[in-house]
Amino acid sequence: MKLKALALVATLACGTVYAQTVEIRDAWVRATVKGQTATGAFMKITAKDDARLIGASSPVAGVTEVHEMKMEGDVMKMRAVPGGLDLPAGKTVELKPGGYHMMMMDLKAPLAKDSAVPLTLVFKDAKGVESRMELKLPVALAAPAAMDHHSMPHMPAARP
Numbered sequence: 001m002k003l004k005a006l007a008l009v010a011t012l013a014c015g016t017v018y019a020q021t022v023e024i025r026d027a028w029v030r031a032t033v034k035g036q037t038a039t040g041a042f043m044k045i046t047a048k049d050d051a052r053l054i055g056a057s058s059p060v061a062g063v064t065e066v067h068e069m070k071m072e073g074d075v076m077k078m079r080a081v082p083g084g085l086d087l088p089a090g091k092t093v094e095l096k097p098g099g100y101h102m103m104m105m106d107l108k109a110p111l112a113k114d115s116a117v118p119l120t121l122v123f124k125d126a127k128g129v130e131s132r133m134e135l136k137l138p139v140a141l142a143a144p145a146a147m148d149h150h151s152m153p154h155m156p157a158a159r160p
């Protein structure tokens with residue numbers, strides 16, 4: 001069981017997914033428990049040319065939205081990012097706990113640790129052309145430490 005999980009994480013950590021001009025790294029979804037109906041997905045997104053993340057969907061969730069967390073007085077609040085998330089050319093935008101995140105709501109079933117969740121991202125480039133990217137995200141309890149490339153021992157056998 002442990003070995004299988006490690007292999008999955010290593011594959012995703014070493015693999016990089018490209019749409020035309022967008023790179024996604026270190027993507028993961030937070031595991032949920034029974035009765036929990038929402039969770040967050042996190043990743044690093046780098047667009048080669050100016051673009052915008054305008055939507056997302058997943059078969060495991062009724063609604064998937066890009067959210068941001070903001071302090072309002074003493075209260076941490078989150079809301080959908082109006083018009084989508086700006087991806088300035090060459091700049092890595094990080095979706096992480098406490099900041100921007102992909103909110104997955106109306107979950108149809110609990111997301112078990114070490115499973116994988118399909119996620120489709122929809123981007124719009126500066127010319128208004130939309131493109132889709134299909135991802136498969138590992139489900140974890142917290143940001144997998146192995147996703148830090150620099151601290152990860154290199155295991156050639158585990159590479160795709």
Ligand SMILES: [Cu+2]
Nearest residue numbers: 067078079103
């Ligand atoms: Cu949210």
